[in-house]
Amino acid sequence: DQQVKQNSPSLSVQEGRISILNCDYTNSMFDYFLWYKKYPAEGPTFLISISSIKDKNEDGRFTVFLNKSAKHLSLHIVPSQPGDSAVYFCAAFSGSARQLTFGSGTQLTVLP
Amino acid sequence: ETGVTQTPRHLVMGMTNKKSLKCEQHLGHNAMYWYKQSAKKPLELMFVYSLEERVENNSVPSRFSPECPNSSHLFLHLHTLQPEDSALYLCASSQDPPSGGPNEQFFGPGTRLTVL
Numbered sequence: 001d002q003q004v005k006q007n008s009p010s011l012s013v014q015e016g017r018i019s020i021l022n023c024d025y026t027n028s029m030f031d032y033f034l035w036y037k038k039y040p041a042e043g044p045t046f047l048i049s050i051s052s053i054k055d056k057n058e059d060g061r062f063t064v065f066l067n068k069s070a071k072h073l074s075l076h077i078v079p080s081q082p083g084d085s086a087v088y089f090c091a092a093f094s095g096s097a098r099q100l101t102f103g104s105g106t107q108l109t110v111l112p
Numbered sequence: 113e114t115g116v117t118q119t120p121r122h123l124v125m126g127m128t129n130k131k132s133l134k135c136e137q138h139l140g141h142n143a144m145y146w147y148k149q150s151a152k153k154p155l156e157l158m159f160v161y162s163l164e165e166r167v168e169n170n171s172v173p174s175r176f177s178p179e180c181p182n183s184s185h186l187f188l189h190l191h192t193l194q195p196e197d198s199a200l201y202l203c204a205s206s207q208d209p210p211s212g213g214p215n216e217q218f219f220g221p222g223t224r225l226t227v228l
Contacts, residue, residue, distance in 0.1 A: 004154065033214075041221065043204070044202070049216070051214075099168065101154075101157075102154040105152075105154075
């Protein structure tokens with residue numbers, strides 16, 4: 001059973017609007033959550049992370065929100081740009097296991 | 113070269129072939145990873161090497177054999193694979209243990225493997 005789930009395989013958003021990517025997890029022992037972005041023919045690249053003791057982390061146009069009671073996190077991109085079009089992976093880090101568990105990814109398409 | 117490199121980028125092999133995937137990291141990290149990414153599925157962790165010792169293999173079939181001769185190089189030796197092994201194989205590296213933060217892993221571009 002998947003411990004990290006991204007239930008939306010794809011999302012389309014108009015340029016300039018907000019993109020909201022969602023992720024759910026089942027293991028309450030995860031210490032950090034990370035978002036990676038992947039372009040075709042490239043490996044995933046780290047985007048932003050959040051500690052399990054925080055509920056928000058912001059970096060420029062990217063903000064990650066964590067709702068521990070709901071075991072849910074989201075990545076907000078505002079304003080969205082065509083260059084943001086990529087697959088976004090949610091990942092959870094367990095300090096005890098020292099490894100990342102990934103979701104299946106969401107393909108974001110930002111329309112000009 | 114910078115970051116994490118992988119060769120070859122594409123590989124087509126028959127089920128009886130033996131081939132190897134190579135990964136090299138230029139980041140001074142001490143941990144390296146092999147992941148498998150199949151279409152529409154999460155990245156699956158296959159192997160972890162920390163300080164050149166294997167610490168995790170996640171019940172991967174023996175037809176996949178990793179080798180880590182030093183902290184900068186990682187190989188995945190392939191032997192008698194099955195068509196369902198066709199996937200993108202990603203290598204990553206990180207500094208382990210993480211210095212009080214999450215395990216930020218840096219990925220290579222991957223090898224697209226097709227098994228006929």
